[in-house]
Amino acid sequence: xxxxxxxxxxVIWFSFGGGFMVGCLLLPAYVFVTGIAAPLGWLxxxxxxxxxxxxxxxxxxxxxxxxxxxxxxxxxxxxxxRHVLLDFGGxxxxxxxxxxxxxxxxxxSVLALIAVVRL
Amino acid sequence: xxxxxxFAGRYASxxxxxxxxxxxxxxxxxxxxxxxxxxDGESAWxxxxxxxxxxxxxxxHYAAFAALVYTGIRFFFKLFAKSQPPRIGPLRRPPLALxxxxxxxxxxxxxxxxxVVLWGIVP
Numbered sequence: 001x002x003x004x005x006x007x008x009x010x011v012i013w014f015s016f017g018g019g020f021m022v023g024c025l026l027l028p029a030y031v032f033v034t035g036i037a038a039p040l041g042w043l044x045x046x047x048x049x050x051x052x053x054x055x056x057x058x059x060x061x062x063x064x065x066x067x068x069x070x071x072x073x074x075x076x077x078x079x080x081x082r083h084v085l086l087d088f089g090g091x092x093x094x095x096x097x098x099x100x101x102x103x104x105x106x107x108x109s110v111l112a113l114i115a116v117v118r119l
Numbered sequence: 120x121x122x123x124x125x126f127a128g129r130y131a132s133x134x135x136x137x138x139x140x141x142x143x144x145x146x147x148x149x150x151x152x153x154x155x156x157x158x159d160g161e162s163a164w165x166x167x168x169x170x171x172x173x174x175x176x177x178x179x180h181y182a183a184f185a186a187l188v189y190t191g192i193r194f195f196f197k198l199f200a201k202s203q204p205p206r207i208g209p210l211r212r213p214p215l216a217l218x219x220x221x222x223x224x225x226x227x228x229x230x231x232x233x234x235v236v237l238w239g240i241v242p
Contacts, residue, residue, distance in 0.1 A: 035180025077143030
């Protein structure tokens with residue numbers, strides 16, 4: 001497993017950088033609108049209505065954007081978290097943690113692809 | 120382990136920056152959940168928006184927002200320029216001082232564009 005992880009390290013680090021870009025550029029606005037403004041009633045009534053949200057999300061650009069918004073920050077978080085755990089716990093559990101975190105990221109990336117296709 | 124690790128001296132911001140990665144994972148999973156509910160139909164989507172009104176979700180989103188903004192500030196204005204190689208192929212790296220204003224402008228533009236669409240200002 002360790003060799004497999006080492007083989008994929010360039011892809012993982014590429015996703016790490018991409019995840020920072022996408023996550024930092026777009027996620028704050030997304031979180032502010034859906035998680036803070038909407039629950040507090042600051043948005044116009046139909047801003048996040050189903051018809052509008054579905055129309056935005058189901059467009060080609062919407063599907064690609066949603067997929068990127070899920071996958072890249074997920075791999076960024078998984079890789080970063082792995083290295084935080086390395087800092088705190090050392091090398092002993094690294095293989096297990098890396099397998100768990102990258103496995104979660106891989107599984108959820110597949111689910112993300114299914115989710116945007118089925119919109 | 121260095122004696123100042125993890126929360127003394129310059130390790131404090133390094134450790135907090137690392138801990139913010141939890142919010143990258145959690146928020147990605149929440150976006151996935153939202154997209155899944157959107158695909159399940161109107162009642163699932165409405166139920167999700169209602170769940171987001173729960174005070175626990177609102178508190179989580181405040182924390183996630185703070186973590187994402189902190190990460191963005193540290194990544195764009197402190198780390199990105201320093202991490203660029205002096206050359207990429209035939210191209211020389213631009214002066215380091217150019218990176219923060221350019222990245223800051225990109226951040227503002229992307230945020231405004233996203234807000235304008237999600238807020239319903241653009242139909």
